[in-house]
Amino acid sequence: MIKKVILTATACFLLLFHSELSAQQCKVKPIVNSCKSSLPPYQYDSYAVKEVVYGAKAKKEVLEFSVYSGEEYKLVFGKTELPQEINITIYDKHPSKKDKNIVYMDESGKKDNFVCNFQPTKTGTYYIEFEIPAATAANQKGCFVMLIGIKE
Amino acid sequence: MKKYFYHLRVLSSALFLFALASCGTNKEEESNAATQDTIAVASAKDTGDLTKDFFYALPSPLVMAKVFKKTGLKYVEGIANSPDNISKYSSVGRKTLNLGVYSSDLAYTVLNKQSQQASKYIEVMKKLSDDLGMSTLFDSDDYLMRFKNNLNNEDSLINIVCQLKGDMDIFMKDNEKEKQTLMIFIGAWIENMYIATQLTKEANKEKVAMRIAEQKFILNSLMNLVTSYQNDAELKDLFLKLSDLKTLFDNLSVQGEDEKLVMDELQLKAITEKTRDLRKEIVG
Numbered sequence: 124m125i126k127k128v129i130l131t132a133t134a135c136f137l138l139l140f141h142s143e144l145s146a147q148q149c150k151v152k153p154i155v156n157s158c159k160s161s162l163p164p165y166q167y168d169s170y171a172v173k174e175v176v177y178g179a180k181a182k183k184e185v186l187e188f189s190v191y192s193g194e195e196y197k198l199v200f201g202k203t204e205l206p207q208e209i210n211i212t213i214y215d216k217h218p219s220k221k222d223k224n225i226v227y228m229d230e231s232g233k234k235d236n237f238v239c240n241f242q243p244t245k246t247g248t249y250y251i252e253f254e255i256p257a258a259t260a261a262n263q264k265g266c267f268v269m270l271i272g273i274k275e
Numbered sequence: 276m277k278k279y280f281y282h283l284r285v286l287s288s289a290l291f292l293f294a295l296a297s298c299g300t301n302k303e304e305e306s307n308a309a310t311q312d313t314i315a316v317a318s319a320k321d322t323g324d325l326t327k328d329f330f331y332a333l334p335s336p337l338v339m340a341k342v343f344k345k346t347g348l349k350y351v352e353g354i355a356n357s358p359d360n361i362s363k364y365s366s367v368g369r370k371t372l373n374l375g376v377y378s379s380d381l382a383y384t385v386l387n388k389q390s391q392q393a394s395k396y397i398e399v400m401k402k403l404s405d406d407l408g409m410s411t412l413f414d415s416d417d418y419l420m421r422f423k424n425n426l427n428n429e430d431s432l433i434n435i436v437c438q439l440k441g442d443m444d445i446f447m448k449d450n451e452k453e454k455q456t457l458m459i460f461i462g463a464w465i466e467n468m469y470i471a472t473q474l475t476k477e478a479n480k481e482k483v484a485m486r487i488a489e490q491k492f493i494l495n496s497l498m499n500l501v502t503s504y505q506n507d508a509e510l511k512d513l514f515l516k517l518s519d520l521k522t523l524f525d526n527l528s529v530q531g532e533d534e535k536l537v538m539d540e541l542q543l544k545a546i547t548e549k550t551r552d553l554r555k556e557i558v559g
Contacts, residue, residue, distance in 0.1 A: 151448050159441070166433065167441040171332040172448060188332035189496050191342045191489070245533065247492035273338055275433075 149174045149266040158201040158270060161238050165197040165272030173267045175205060177258035185218060186251045186269065190243045194273055198227075200237040201268035209267065210254040211237070215245070218252045331500060334493065335440050336375070336463040337433070340382035343471045346482035350387035354470055355380035356558045358395040361402060363559045368509040371455050372557050374403045375462025378440075383470055385436055390426040397422050407455070412446050413439075454507070457500055461513060462557060464490075464497065469554040472547040484543055488536040491524035516556070520549045 151172050159167075173186050190196055200211060216223040226249060227239050243249065251269065334342075356376050364370045377400050384393035401413045413419060418439050425431035447456045468490060475483050498521055504510040523546050528537045538546075 149448075152445050155441070155445055166337075167437045168335045168338045169332040170441075170444055186331075187496065189334055189493050191334065191338070191486075194338075194342065246486075246489040248496055269332065271332055273341075 151266065151268050154201040154204050154266055154268040155270065157203050158199050158268065161199045162197060162270055162272040165195075165274055168196070168271045168273045170271060171269045173253070175209065175253070175255055175265050175267050177207060177255060177263040179257060181257050182255050183218070184253050184255060186253070186267075187248050188251070188269070188271060189248050190241075190246070190271070192243050192246045194243070196241045196243070196274070197272040198239050198241055199270040199272065200239075201266075201270065202237065205265035205267060206263050207256055207259065207265075209256070212252045212254075213239075213241070214250045214252060217250050223250075331496060333460055333464075333496060335382075335437075336379040336467060337382040337386075337436055337440065339464070339467040340379060340386050340470075342486055343467065343483065344386050346486055347478040348471060348474050348483060349477045350383070350389060351474060351477065354473055355383055355392075355396075356466065358399045360558060361399045364403070367407065368458070369557075369559070370403050370406055371458040372462040374400060374407065375459035375464075376466040376554075376558055377403065378459065379463045379466035379470070381436060383467075385429070385432045388429055390429070390432060393432065394423055394426060409443075409446060412443055416442065454504060454510070457504065458510070460497065461501070461517070464493065465550065465554050465557060468550045472543075472550050475543070475547075484538055485536070487543065487546065488524075488527055488538040491527060491536060494521055494524055516549075516553050520546070520553065523549055 149172055151170070154172075155170070169188070171186050171188055173184065175184075198213075202209065211228070212218075212225060213227040214223040215226055226243075227241060253267070356373070358377070361373070364373050377396050381393055381396040381400060384390075384396060397419060401419055404410060404412050416438065418435060422432065422435050425435065444456075447453075447459075468487070471483060471487055475487075494517070498517060501510060501514050501517060505514045523542065527542060529535065530537050
């Protein structure tokens with residue numbers, strides 16, 4: 124009897140451990156497929172992906188992208204695979220820098236794919252800051268994908 | 276007694292597995308706690324998470340080629356890497372780097388309406404992709420056939436190149452090929468830089484020099500990513516050579532409120548030579 128209980132417990136722990144590992148992998152294909160129709164007539168340039176893990180407290184994280192001045196860009200934020208909404212702000216410098224400027228802010232509050240047009244005045248790196256709210260359930264995580272399109 | 280020890284052993288194994296599973300959770304909680312207060316910490320964590328997130332978007336070879344072409348850069352036959360050189364690339368590392376090189380050559384030829392030459396580049400890209408175990412990438416959407424069927428339509432060719440890049444990005448992420456993605460980008464970036472620096476005389480020199488100088492920002496971002504692989508056998512040497520090139524870019528002066536980069540003739544010459552040497556090592 125004891126042997127049976129211990130073996131069952133072992134199997135449960137193994138299953139738990141395995142599911143945690145699986146959940147850490149961010150598969151982008153379904154998210155990209157859900158938001159790529161928002162890109163045309165802009166042409167695909169590049170993308171970035173971030174696994175979002177909701178914690179006990181709200182937190183901020185940063186994603187970076189490089190663009191050229193004088194070009195017109197469209198950014199498509201794929202947020203459909205997130206269990207909770209995240210707020211997005213784009214800066215011209217790292218968000219920790221005092222002299223940063225806000226380039227764009229998504230205040231829609233919608234848990235949906237979101238699109239913005241963007242014409243950088245300088246070539247280089249821009250920063251997207253996410254505001255990730257506190258988790259409302261255990262082991263809450265999801266994937267965020269950003270597609271970058273450029274005007275022909 | 277023997278039975279007692281057997282049960283104890285099974286119980287110990289279960290506890291060990293539990294501890295192992297808990298480790299991941301604790302690590303995650305620690306990570307959350309560490310990142311909740313400051314953005315700077317979050318950013319540092321991002322760098323450590325490179326193998327999990329593609330948190331940095333670098334410009335595609337087509338966009339780089341397009342930006343350079345807008346400066347007046349002309350098409351010069353023989354400047355791009357010859358498709359025949361594919362026979363030289365036997366190691367996985369060289370195949371990967373030259374997949375990037377050829378993706379820039381494909382962009383350069385497509386943008387300059389050299390469709391016959393472009394079709395040779397997409398062929399060698401397919402060959403290298405097959406060799407690197409990425410055959411499903413080209414086969415999934417029959418890219419080669421679609422490309423050849425649209426040789427007379429430049430817009431269609433550009434669209435196909437963009438779609439291929441998009442599919443390649445997804446493929447690389449979903450198959451956890453972060454290092455290979457970086458190597459492909461390095462190859463592509465060097466080839467675009469090589470073409471631009473070699474053809475400054477053929478273009479509006481001031482404009483092209485400005486765009487070359489701006490590559491400082493792209494190189495900085497690239498170096499941030501390559502740093503994670505600086506001890507990797509395939510990237511170690513490349514990291515050092517890119518560091519030398521970065522030093523040349525770091526010497527460029529910055530002027531005015533809009534932080535415009537200024538590059539003189541000597542600096543351009545030094546960057547041109549360093550880029551040429553680095554490219555020579557990659558394409559062989």
